[in-house]
Amino acid sequence: MSHELRNDPSLLERQQARMKWQQQKQQSFFNASDHTMQNMFSTSMPLAQTNETFTGLLSGHNGLDIVKPDPGLMEDWAGFGDHLSYGYMNQNSIMPLGADQSFVHGNSVSVSTSVTVSVSPKKRKADKGQSLEVVTEKEKKLKGCAEEGDSKITHQNSNNSDKATGDNKSSNSKGASTNTSSKDKSKVSEVQKPDYIHVRARRGQATDSHSLAERVRREKISERMKYLQDLVPGCNKITGKAGMLDEIINYVQSLQKQVEFLSMKLATVNPELDFNIDNVFAKEMFQPSTSEFQGLGCTSETPNPAYFQLNSLDQVYCGLDMGINSAEMALRRSLTAPMSIPETFMDSSCFNQILPSAMWDGDLQNLCKMEFEQGTLIPIQSHQYTGKVIN
Amino acid sequence: MHTSSKQLKKEFIKKWVKGLEICCSSNKKMDVMERKKKIKLCADIALASAKNATTSWSNALIYNAKKDDENAILVDNLLGPESRFNSQRTAHQMITFHKRVRSKRILKKSCTVSQRMKKASPPASNLATCIAKRLVKKRTQVLKKLVPGGEAMDEYSLIKEALDYILSLRVQVDVMRSLANATEVLD
Numbered sequence: 299m300s301h302e303l304r305n306d307p308s309l310l311e312r313q314q315a316r317m318k319w320q321q322q323k324q325q326s327f328f329n330a331s332d333h334t335m336q337n338m339f340s341t342s343m344p345l346a347q348t349n350e351t352f353t354g355l356l357s358g359h360n361g362l363d364i365v366k367p368d369p370g371l372m373e374d375w376a377g378f379g380d381h382l383s384y385g386y387m388n389q390n391s392i393m394p395l396g397a398d399q400s401f402v403h404g405n406s407v408s409v410s411t412s413v414t415v416s417v418s419p420k421k422r423k424a425d426k427g428q429s430l431e432v433v434t435e436k437e438k439k440l441k442g443c444a445e446e447g448d449s450k451i452t453h454q455n456s457n458n459s460d461k462a463t464g465d466n467k468s469s470n471s472k473g474a475s476t477n478t479s480s481k482d483k484s485k486v487s488e489v490q491k492p493d494y495i496h497v498r499a500r501r502g503q504a505t506d507s508h509s510l511a512e513r514v515r516r517e518k519i520s521e522r523m524k525y526l527q528d529l530v531p532g533c534n535k536i537t538g539k540a541g542m543l544d545e546i547i548n549y550v551q552s553l554q555k556q557v558e559f560l561s562m563k564l565a566t567v568n569p570e571l572d573f574n575i576d577n578v579f580a581k582e583m584f585q586p587s588t589s590e591f592q593g594l595g596c597t598s599e600t601p602n603p604a605y606f607q608l609n610s611l612d613q614v615y616c617g618l619d620m621g622i623n624s625a626e627m628a629l630r631r632s633l634t635a636p637m638s639i640p641e642t643f644m645d646s647s648c649f650n651q652i653l654p655s656a657m658w659d660g661d662l663q664n665l666c667k668m669e670f671e672q673g674t675l676i677p678i679q680s681h682q683y684t685g686k687v688i689n
Numbered sequence: 690m691h692t693s694s695k696q697l698k699k700e701f702i703k704k705w706v707k708g709l710e711i712c713c714s715s716n717k718k719m720d721v722m723e724r725k726k727k728i729k730l731c732a733d734i735a736l737a738s739a740k741n742a743t744t745s746w747s748n749a750l751i752y753n754a755k756k757d758d759e760n761a762i763l764v765d766n767l768l769g770p771e772s773r774f775n776s777q778r779t780a781h782q783m784i785t786f787h788k789r790v791r792s793k794r795i796l797k798k799s800c801t802v803s804q805r806m807k808k809a810s811p812p813a814s815n816l817a818t819c820i821a822k823r824l825v826k827k828r829t830q831v832l833k834k835l836v837p838g839g840e841a842m843d844e845y846s847l848i849k850e851a852l853d854y855i856l857s858l859r860v861q862v863d864v865m866r867s868l869a870n871a872t873e874v875l876d
Contacts, residue, residue, distance in 0.1 A: 515845065518845055519844060519845055519848060522845070522848045522849060522852065523848065525852065526848065526851070526852055526855075529852060529855055529856070530855070538821070539821075539825050540821060540824040540825045540828060543825060543828035543829065543832060544828060546832065546851060546855075547828060547831050547832050547835060549855060550832070550835045550836070550851065550854065550855060550858070551835065553855065553858040553859065553861075553862055554835070554858065556862045556866075557729065557732065557733075557858065557861055557862060557865065558729065560862065560865040560866055560869050561725050561728040561729040561732060561865065562721075562725045563869045563873075564725075564728050564865065564868065564869050564872065565721050565722075565724035565725035565727075565728055566721055566725075567869070567872045567873060568724075568872065
């Protein structure tokens with residue numbers, strides 16, 4: 299039994315995880331007989347504070363491999379005469395993760411296993427210190443994994459001193475990390491309960507709780523800044539926070555001004571606010587794939603507006619999938635070649651020949667010519683339709 | 690991200706068109722400025738409601754728009770019955786925020802005198818950091834004014850909201866621009 303634990307690091311790790319999980323739920327039960335037990339758990343007490351998140355982690359992240367029921371363990375420890383383990387098993391029946399009963403039992407056994415491993419001196423003493431350390435490390439890794447959504451937790455055992463996740467830094471004091479856990483504010487969390495972030499102070503840096511919390515906060519902000527850098531154009535070279543903020547402000551201001559300008563433009567273009575329907579219609583018309591409009595030219599005018607009104611909005615939304623820009627392109631495409639419009643299309647009295655304006659860019663016109671070969675031309679409804687379309 | 694922006698575009702257009710229909714159903718004669726205001730208002734409300742109360746800037750925007758009586762009806766109609774915007778909750782948030790600001794101001798006033806006595810001139814090595822901090826602070830204040838509802842947020846969530854706001858503004862600009870171009874070409 300003991301050699302099993304030694305040789306199988308993932309097993310040990312799972313047990314550690316389960317032990318921590320157990321702690322949080324069973325704090326009250328520790329008050330019962332065993333004082334050595336209490337000693338052990340008091341040293342790792344800060345872990346208990348993160349237990350809620352741990353539960354959340356376990357329940358939320360089924361992808362994490364730690365939660366494996368281990369019936370093999372169960373058998374091995376069944377004969378173990380420790381009353382504590384027995385006590386745990388009783389209490390486990392009320393565990394919330396009750397869906398997975400085997401897990402629960404395996405958990406209890408593993409708790410007892412690790413407990414007895416650390417507590418009873420006749421067992422491997424060498425593992426005691428290691429188990430605590432692995433526990434704390436593992437917890438940190440779990441936090442990091444929760445935040446990153448990785449399940450690389452099962453591979454962490456390869457190197458106990460390997461602490462290479464974004465939130466973890468190597469440190470000399472575990473006390474710092476425990477303080478941080480209690481004082482950190484909850485921010486981004488994939489768990490329902492408040493998230494405690496474990497941070498380890500770097501070598502030579504202040505380890506008091508305030509500065510650690512500050513550092514976490516700063517890192518989060520810089521993370522967000524990086525994301526903003528991708529969003530705001532032309533921000534790649536700027537590294538400082540003030541410069542970044544400056545760019546962001548400029549960008550937001552320019553976008554807001556554009557909105558103002560465009561709404562002014564729309565207001566001036568339309569005498570009344572009724573441009574929406576026929577423009578919506580116009581936009582959808584320029585989807586080359588809509589075959590319904592092929593038949594448009596044959597029908598008379600009066601049924602068309604009703605027909606359009608029914609379907610126009612829906613089809614716009616479908617057409618939007620192709621992107622609004624393509625509608626724009628199609629519009630321009632059809633406009634660049636007015637000569638090719640066949641007679642079967644709309645009544646020419648309402649049809650305005652729109653000449654391509656000189657202000658279009660060269661590349662746009664190239665694009666138009668390219669697309670011209672492909673699609674069929676669709677009639678352009680002029681603005682005069684407005685009165686007919688809207689009742 | 691690409692699919693979500695498309696979805697946002699769809700939602701935005703739907704609501705914007707609906708809002709404009711409501712606007713023009715009242716057969717008032719409006720001049721250009723009024724029309725522009727209406728268009729912009731409809732666009733903003735449509736954008737905010739397309740977010741469906743997931744972000745706080747959208748809630749703040751709707752809340753501010755509702756404060757104006759003449760817009761309130763339009764906003765209500767535009768939002769529809771199924772919207773998740775809870776005006777009471779936003780109002781409550783605003784009230785608590787203002788209270789907090791007021792109490793901070795009182796505290797500051799009481800402390801400034803004693804602070805001035807204690808304050809020693811900063812050493813040269815700290816000067817750069819002091820200046821940098823001041824710059825950052827100024828800019829965050831400006832950003833807070835730009836993003837709707839920004840004053841009530843701390844720095845971290847302000848940046849998060851600014852991110853989201855930028856994305857939505859982009860969507861809005863894209864849609865409006867293509868519509869404007871389409872109408873312009875048709876004339």
